[in-house]
Amino acid sequence: MQLLHPVQGSGGEDPGLRLSSDDPDVDRAETAPGEKGAGVLRRPLEGATSIEEGEEQSGGREADHPILFKAIGNLRARESSRVLYCTPLARALFILACLQCVGLIIVTVLLVKRSPPEVPTPPCVEPCPMDWxxxxxxxxxxxxxxxxxxxxxxxxxxxxxxxxxxxxxxxxxxxxxxxxxxxxxxxxxxxxxxxxxxxxxxxxxxxxxxxxxxxxxxxxxxxxxxxxxxxxxxxxxxxxxxx
Known part of the structure; x- marks a missing residue:
């Protein structure tokens, strides 16, 4: 598994993430002291097969690799949300909520149908015929x-x-x-x-x-x-x- 490593661009470009090379000889770029891009990590963390192993190999120093740790945090959030919505319990709760909505609709329709019809008020009837x-x-x-x-x-x-x-x-x-x-x-x-x-x-x-x-x-x-x-x-x- 390859990890994303922070790459600090030259010429004032914004730092980003670059997929490290598979070349085992690529290690760390040699730059002059004070030059932009100094100390940029360009190879994958050795033997890292998960986010946890990448954190261990990086030494857990967020100050040394802030962008890397930010990327790891985003990946953790995505995995957490994916686990939250894909677990059997989440699916069961979703189905239960849908059934409750359907049941509420059915009960409402039945109550409306069973309500007594409005009885029209009969017109006033005169007690006697006309001209009486x-x-x-x-x-x-x-x-x-x-x-x-x-x-x-x-x-x-x-x-x-x-x-x-x-x-x-x-x-x-x-x-x-x-x-x-x-x-x-x-x-x-x-x-x-x-x-x-x-x-x-x-x-x-x-x-x-x-x-x-x-x-x-x-x-x-x-x-x-x-x-x-x-x-x-x-x-x-x-x-x-x-x-």
Missing amino acids: LYNGRKCYHFSKEEAEWEDSQGICSSSNASLALIDTQEELDFMLDLICRKHMWIGLRHNGTQFHWVNGTACNSTVCAITDEGECVYIGSNALRVSGCSLIRPYICNKKPYL
Whole structure:
């Protein structure tokens, strides 16, 4: 194995490293005292087969061969780095780090896929159809058209409703406030003995304070009135809300 030895150039050139000659007769250049390049080592260190042996043959004197010792230090650093990255332990650690990164990516993808989908907020639903009024858990339709009592009931049924059923005095007052002195059919009819709503229930005395004679009931200016069923009037339908 040949070692690199420092060579001090002449003419002000920077010193460098020159591969020593294989000629066993080449030893040290003869120069005059004080001349540049004096004492330049030009042959390999005898019998040196490694960096350690080269250091031993040089006598371990860094002051005598500073460039040589610098080159030896660089070679040691390169060998150390090469050993560091090429050992089985280093390769195992590198593979382990790669596996950890892959595992982290897989876990992240699975978490994203398992996250619950965003549920869209349903739009606000009106409790009653268009042109119907909502009051007291019921939907009301005050017609502009006019019809007989029987026909009015049929029209309300086509909208899944009926002529208006009145359960309380408050509900009756609500209708009276909205009819604006009109006469409008409701779902109350005399069956020969008493008044019944179109759903078959009897009218209570609180609401049905009726003294007139007749068969079909309508809302008058301020109370319930009775007349023949063949008269043409506007009508009131009501039904349960959507909600």
